[in-house]
Amino acid sequence: MSKSRLPQSIDETLTLLGEAGYVADRALATVLFLSLKMGRPLFLEGEAGVGKTEIAKVLSQTLGRKLIRLQCYEGLDVSSAVYEWNYTAQMVEIRLAEAAGDTERRSLTEDVFSERFLIKRPILQALEPDLAGAPIFLIDELDRADEAFEAFLLEVLSDNQVTIPEIGTIRAAEPPIVIVTTNRTREIHDALKRRCLYHWVDYPDAERELQIVSRRLPGVRERLARDVVGFVQRLRQEDLFKKPGVAETLDWASALTELDMVALDPETISDTLGVLLKYQDDIARIQGSVSKKLLEEARAELAAAE
Template identity: 70%
Template structure:
């Protein structure tokens, strides 16, 4: 599938994967695709940053190549590594036969057939479906030296392997980088990207997301879940729930055949929306009952107003 030709087409493209995108996000994604630049998405965990790359790859029919970042990530895990076991076998065979000159053996050992392609190198390879979507997920978890290594890739879409030379993509991959901002990403890398902060959605948009992802959910339940989660984000919690937790909570309540929120089913399922015991202890019981009463009153008042 070809790239979207407008912002509206970008919104529609994401909607095919049930991703409800606000126009500013669709705009910066469209520009990143049009300009061939990486897109850096920052925001709290669970707000849908990673999902952008997944939905984009699926909607375009492109391969998704994901590099999950972590502390200590290095070139051998992210870019390439030599197949040392196969090289040792080649050396043993050459020694046993005694036929291969030492110079020929040395050059052969560091040839393409002994090279293990890791995600970043894979993303530079041509594909019949078109350039892949490269997802560099949670870049803020890596060390700064690895971030610095990415500069060549993001500038020229190439990597340099000392034994082989420079490998450059014939067509640049679509690059989506995510960060939860546990540390600041260096300015040099940010300059190579377009940038967007993915915030928690408004109540109306979160309800739209829930409807798109879980159309089987009862309407009353969807409205109450959305309103309750919105209120939770206003509480003094150790970790505010993201959209991912909203969807998990809705799925859990659907499995329990719930048609609306009650004090009992909230207390029974808080562990799907809150992930720290301190937060659960703060909300369960009387606090959950208070929040539920407030949202039911507000939603009922809104329905009466619509009826008038």
């Protein structure tokens, strides 16, 4: 499929994702296809590291569209997300006008509050036209932003526009492809969710996770990949503060390959758990005899499934 052309079916959407090594299930491909077809934002919710952000990156790569990312955080405001004025340049313009004797207030105000003094932030950039087609606009980890900012987004998601008091309303000629992600550290208001199509991105099953490792890390030995995926799958059943996502699975498989491992053993697991788990309490819980037990159970489950 040529770049910039949107997929015309669910199967084409699966193929599109697969071209960039993203192994998606049919449910995700279906809601993504509908989002693209209907021009509706896609709201992706799930644990950290399951591949939500990666979907926007894959769409940018495979469709040949610009990726504009708004990384959310506590305290995010309009000046960081939408626009701000270049005050330094405005002051220079005012001083030059005064020096030239051009001090007519109305014309000077219109001049310094024109678009050439406007610093465009991600939201405004996402509404601009682009020769390659509407950009992919990633609003990442929305749950980290304040509720007030979440409310501000309603105009953007509903009407593909923002209002700048000094200029007026700026509307996108072609709506951007919007991907909103959240790790569910807090609930997002229903008013925002109603404007989107929704999908929960879950941890993959063993078969799909093995496909992901094989595609993303073709240099990993097959036995090691099976051990890694089996162990991680079994590890997610434990009572952990933070379960490892697919990103951690890939990091761990890559790290073990750097150590020239062909298969897992309890000692290596204990030595490298810091790649897989990010909290000391989780690491302490799994080290030693527990990791050995989990590895044995994982291999037994894989053998039974064959």
